[in-house]
Amino acid sequence: MKPGERDIIIRTVCRLLVPFVQLFGLYVIMHGHSSPGGGFQGGAIIASSFILLAMGGGYDEVKRRFSLGALTATTSAGVLLYAGLGVVCLMLGANYLDYAALPVSDARSVGMLLIEIAVGITVTAAIISIFHDLVTFE
Amino acid sequence: MIWQLDLILLGLTVACALGAVQVRDLLTSVVLLSAFSLFMCLLWIEMGAVDVAFTEAAVGAGVTTVLFVVVVLKTERESQD
Numbered sequence: 080m081k082p083g084e085r086d087i088i089i090r091t092v093c094r095l096l097v098p099f100v101q102l103f104g105l106y107v108i109m110h111g112h113s114s115p116g117g118g119f120q121g122g123a124i125i126a127s128s129f130i131l132l133a134m135g136g137g138y139d140e141v142k143r144r145f146s147l148g149a150l151t152a153t154t155s156a157g158v159l160l161y162a163g164l165g166v167v168c169l170m171l172g173a174n175y176l177d178y179a180a181l182p183v184s185d186a187r188s189v190g191m192l193l194i195e196i197a198v199g200i201t202v203t204a205a206i207i208s209i210f211h212d213l214v215t216f217e
Numbered sequence: 218m219i220w221q222l223d224l225i226l227l228g229l230t231v232a233c234a235l236g237a238v239q240v241r242d243l244l245t246s247v248v249l250l251s252a253f254s255l256f257m258c259l260l261w262i263e264m265g266a267v268d269v270a271f272t273e274a275a276v277g278a279g280v281t282t283v284l285f286v287v288v289v290l291k292t293e294r295e296s297q298d
Binding site for chain 1: 267268271272275276279280283284287288291
């Protein structure tokens with residue numbers, strides 16, 4: 080085994096686990112408004128699945144798919160979605176982040192779900208970029 | 218709440234915290250901190266705060282442990298003080 084190359088058991092187990100971990104993260108985000116969990120926890124779970132992939136298969140493989148610029152843009156996009164939903168509520172004549180004003184059925188649940196998704200996107204991208212910064216630090 | 222379980226979990230939490238401060242090898246210290254997070258998470262569940270326990274398990278035991286391990290690998294493994 081060359082130095083820097085991982086054992087086949089570690090590589091295989093990490094790759095097998097990643098989709099299940101990501102599915103669980105999405106479940107936690109989607110059920111955040113009605114059960115324990117939410118955008119922050121789900122985002123942390125999804126981000127740790129990518130960290131697991133980086134630990135199992137070497138960081139270069141993950142780095143090829145995530146540039147630092149794209150990560151920063153995604154972090155900002157999540158914050159923008161959160162703030163934008165608040166502004167949309169403001170434009171519909173209600174208070175900031177008053178989801179009840181949204182013109183859909185079950186407006187409160189839908190609004191909360193959108194907020195959770197926005198928080199999840201931001202937390203995922205932020206944690207991956209922190210990991211990226213630490214690993215590439217010289 | 219079961220006070221016997223509380224007492225055991227609190228004892229293990231304090232033991233892990235003291236061990237993480239006392240030990241010389243920083244990688245061992247990180248692992249003990251992760252165990253501290255795990256017992257903290259069990260304590261939160263025991264007290265009925267499932268949401269906080271969820272955060273503690275995902276962030277405390279998962280993400281920060283990896284970040285600390287990366288920092289230890291980038292710097293030195295032995296404690297200087």
